[in-house]
Amino acid sequence: MLTVRTVQLTITIANYNRFSEYNSLFDDSQGRCDVADEDTFKTELGAKIRQIRLSKGYSGKQLASLSGISQAYLSEVERGLASISGQKLLGIAKALEVETEVLLTNMQVDANESVRVPAGLSELAEELNLSYSITKRLLESEGALMARRTSGAKRERTKEEWRNFYERVKDIIDLE
């Protein structure tokens, strides 16, 4: 392990080059970019933050609050429009419960660590002693619902709704 003091982050040697590249994007005094592919890097970093945020079910407002930054700034970071200091990156990584290196590299996030199970489903899974893979399968199925046009407010499914759903699909899941 190698500690890079300037931004107070701990990263592995394997990712050091990537991280050095990130640091080299800025000069010491103004934090301005002088590297040609800054845009690409910022876009990738922003996309990774967004990917993990969504996989954990956080809204932009929630993550910004947990990270101690403004929602507008987080929005810009996620869209690759703003640079980010190491300290703030660390705050985001902590809020997302991932290592900072995950944000700085192209490694895939371990799905087992990034799934946020809604309360209703979580309660049902506990009650019925459902395995992790079945719980995840139920949750994945909800992802195929691309849009719901409603005049009402958005809300999470209740435990009973998840139970109804499970009852309807359990034979299919068992066959799989």
Place this chain on the structure above:
Amino acid sequence: MDDLDLESSLRLDAVAKNLGLGRRWRGKELIPLAVKACLVKVREAVCLDTIISCEQVADSIARSYQVRFEEVRTPEDLESLENRYLKQQKELAFGFLRDELSDPKVEALLIQRRKANDADPDRWVAILNSLRTTDRAFWNKFHELGHRLAEPAQLILPLGGIRREIAARPNTLERLIDSIAAEIAFMSEVVGGPLSQLNEPDVTMEGIINFRNWVAPTSSLLASMNAFVSRHPRMVVAFQAEYRTKANGLADTADLRVRPQGKSVSAENARMLLLRNMRVPHSSCVWATYCDGMARTEVESMTNWKTSDGSSLKWNAAIVSATKIGPVVYGTMEIVK
């Protein structure tokens, strides 16, 4: 810049990229360009020469973009859908249908099939909830098609996330999609002829109903009325009127009140505006139509139409037309020179 939340920002960026309007969404000035780009896509995908109704346009776009519409009117329709997609195709998302459609506020769902082949005509299934009313089915079809045209196809969604949720206050993205829907629902190639024939001599609700029956018989009167008025060459505004209180809910404010709807470009340019919640004067034919349900068209003096501060509308006389469906009066006003 628009007041956007993060999700809207990202998705609007994707729309801009998908429609070739740049890497990022630069604000609402892009809306007309996005609408135009979607119209181009429709004209590339659909042969409009042979199409005579807006419903045919919807079917053709849906075919090109692999969307199948399923309208659920009865419990049997619901069971049939579950049998086809859940039991036979093993598409688990259809296990949510029963609970979703039992919510009267849910108007439509769009499901991207996980086990579909690339060439399947129903890679996306749009389910229209008509268990209680079919009023919104026409509009919801075009709204979902608007999403398919504007947004890139995305298979992988975040766990636990519904990408598109339209709540009581539609955001910029949904307003954009509605703008797209309004144009693709009433393509000029389809409605141009009927419009020019029905434009003369006066704008009336009867003419608008004829227009609807001609080009879009399954559309709501509201959708047809707005489409007709917004494409009209003269100065015309449309409205609904309902008996209700003001927002403060005080009983003594109950009256027949106006909800402005679409207007023509020339009315917009002339700043010909009806104010929300304006009272309908009892001397107006709109009031008479509300009382006895009979459709009417009359030339009226507008001096009795007053705002809450007592000022009158900017124009002196108009041809006012009104018809009533249920508790709601639908009407138009055209300035008389």
